[in-house]
Amino acid sequence: MSSHRIPIIQSGISRRGVLKGTAALGAMTFAGTLAGPAAATPKKGGTLRVGIAAGSTSENYDPGTWDNQYVQVFATARHGYLAEVAADGSLVGEVAESWDSPDAKVWTFKIRDGVEYHSGGTVKPEDVIASIDYHRGDKSTSAAKPFVDPIQEMKVDGNAVVFTLEAPNADFPFVMTDYHLPIMPAKDGKIDPTSSDGCGPYKVTNYEPGVIAELVRNPNYWKEGRAHFDGVHLLTILDPAARQSALLTGNVDVIDQVDLKTVALFQRAPNVTILSTSGTQHYTFAMDTRAAPFNDNNVRQALKYGINRQELVDKILFGYGEIGNDHPIGRSNRFHASDLEQTSYDPDKAKFHLKQAGLDSVEVQLSAADAAYGGAVDAAVLYSNSAEAAGIKITPVREPNDGYWSDVWMKKPFSAVYWGGRPTEDWMFSVAYASGAPWNDTFWENERFNELLVTARSELDEEKRREMYGEMQNIVRTEGGVVVPMFASYVMAHSNKIKHPEQVAANWTLDGFRAVERWWFD
Template identity: 60%
Template sequence: MNSPMLPRGMSRRGLLKSGIAMTTASLILPAGMAMAQSEPKKGGVFRVGIGHGSSTDSYDPGLWDNLYAQTYAAARHNQLIEIGADGNLAPEIAESWTSADGMTWVFKIREGVTFHSGKTLTPDDVVASLNHHRGDASTSAAKPYFDAVTDIKVDGPNVVITINAPNADFPYLMSDYHLAIMPGTDGKIDVTSADGCGGYMVDSYEAGIQATLNRNPNYWKSDRAHFDQIVLLTILDPAARLNALMTGEVDTIDQVDPATIGLLESRGVAKILSISGNAHYVFPMDSRAAPFNDNNVRLALKYSFDRQELVDKILAGHGSVSNDNPIGPASRYYYAEMEAKTYDPDKAKFHLKEAGMDTLEVTISAANAAFSGAVDAAVLMSEKAAAAGIKITVDREPDDGYWDNVWMKKPFVASYWGGRPVEDQMFTTAYQTGASWNETFWSNEKFDGLLVAARSELDEAKRREMYQEMQRIVSFEGSTIIPMYNNYVMALSNAIATPEKVSNNWNLDGFRCVERWWFA
């Protein structure tokens, strides 16, 4: 990965040495809420400092895998359906969608939408865009969504998608950020092209450094895309990001280190948004590799650290304890009553003995590129695990190249998930056997069967039972340590205005700060 872009007129050394030169007032908000703001107006250059980005970032929508790529994509593209700030589905390129049986879904495609190149968007473009994520040759992270799809075709102004079993949540899958609608030629999209139908058009881009985009004058959403220009900067170091905001070099930053919030109280030049949702920090273990291929070893590790300590010290209270459950409290079928794992060295020792071990030595590979405080979290886990006879060596990896060289390459790492709006989407993306982003390579036949069955279960009580059983399986048999749900913590210049509700389904207003926010 290339070096992060530094604020104008400041060297890397100056930026890192200057630290937090100013302070700000903080405001902690309930899920999805923001401050009441003035009416939107057009104009200005919006600069965002983002703690992700890689020199290997691609225009291929199936490969978008970090917050920078997702925000850059949200500026350029639309999906069939949008997740609104209230968490509900909203029409985007699909004006409407219907299904009589949960298996045949008819999406009416919006007329009058043009791509940045001037080409008129047609249903054929939608089919080409969706088919990019289908088939054995597809490398898309969204490919599992289409495993059940038997046909996608054009029917007049509509696109008709047929799946092999009823699924009431199928429209939610069509909102996934990978499923950008792009121009099609002979049934295929160009994965090297920046052409989209979103609110901004690319002026310049250097992967892993910065992107500059100008407002699309022909954008069909007249009430969105308020900035004249947006500049997206990769600033991997948390202190450098914060200082860039404090010195006025950027207008918004993501992933504010919660430990610094206490310092941000008197100057009043910026505001903090801390919004709870289903996001969670994780430590995946490669289930194919010894000793993590033994579930007793995995359970020993899960009982060997203090989850509340991580919430208190890493999140500074901006989050909550997770029971190794990727389904968060904001979800419909969240299993709040599941038996909680607490710090229990004796239980950890019991599971080690069940694995035929008296002691255990493992290495966690971590970097703050995974999440702010990831290295410190791994150290805290290591300190507590010693009482159970577990020695955890923390290998601090470089932030640059972490997602290319460490994640899904080394057997025990730090990672993060933004959560998903529905259980099926989260489980299909990260836990189904063979999924591209199944970062532990875990496989469980019972889990896979329940995942398929729950999609078409119409009895609400039975469906809830199925999804809660899947949560239990992942928690007690899965290969991912999930210690905490993290709030999305962002810092905004006082010059930036937001809608009354800010999305809690992803950071930066569901990636759409570039489209939904404006200068006050």
């Protein structure tokens, strides 16, 4: 619920705090209660079973392909990263002990000594270079390519890796937390993208894509006070009723994406705790701007005025969220443009834009499945109903849950999508809105936007960055190919046997994908 909003990046963070960081993990504190009181001292033991509303038989170990919360949680369960976004939104070191930069262009990351791989051996600076290099270059198909390609050079300097960027990027340490960028062992300068080997809290013993992943605790994990479970089972349970039934019957201990239609009833169940966090997660309807009629911005604007956002927040999110404004930057982001005019439901304005496009009416199909997000099909129906008054006929198409992300998303011209958001504006825009980005799911091109993206990334003056990111949000709002009707809280549930720190991260679901590492049994 919105009153429990946690900033992903604290508004008071300083430039110096970004340019120089240290991994004082033991000094991390947790403040603010989102659910019941946490146990004072974590206990070791037990096997955690998590029912996740994602997963597909087409998934694999290749870090460049990961695109949903199942593989993302699985990744953080077995891998380590250069840095970690803590529960309070601050940045702490993980494989990197510390980092610093004099100018935001040359970054030095000191690699922690003694971090062991599951297969043996320790993390070396050369592994870091190979792990990042996998996502770079002309032949790379990785979803991380847009934000690591600006790395001009990587070199080893003792126990450190020195990154030289094409231009300054004040947010570069945050980029290194991306779930696509695990640190993996290298051989002859290359990582093996088919390997399960990592340096994270748990080791893989079995993986059946789209079904289950089974892991056991890494006995040599370097972090004190983490990885409390003896084992972890991650289960794909796409159907929301089946997920909740699995928790009620004790077949799983934790689930994500509680069905909000039944959350009021569900939370009355004995031995069940509802956990809600608010951050950057948003639900969208993405239009392929290359395809008619979406290649006409007036049609896109008509569709934005044809949706009743508050109705979706009330009936789909049941109040666990807030209305969006057709751009992906949430109120918890540092440079959220709160002064932009709010696009509201207005059939007359929608009709005006249709006439500007030379149309009296328009007919489109909207693909949706609950694999996109809980209630996506119902949201498409509500959208269809509200748009009708504007002369827009939307025909909702219920797509299969299995294979939605491989067969529908970025394949069908109009589809429902969820985005977890990103900790920084540059990161979110680079992943999903930059020209040529693999996950630019509207295939949108805007010259001014792309110029600003590069300029803002290099600008170290906070107010100038704020102005540029504000303009970019407005460009997406008025010219982009995405309808962003709502920002959604992460609503999870767990058995009362589960305990967790008082503050739970809101940058991703399941405690920033790290519930398997941070939580424990009572």
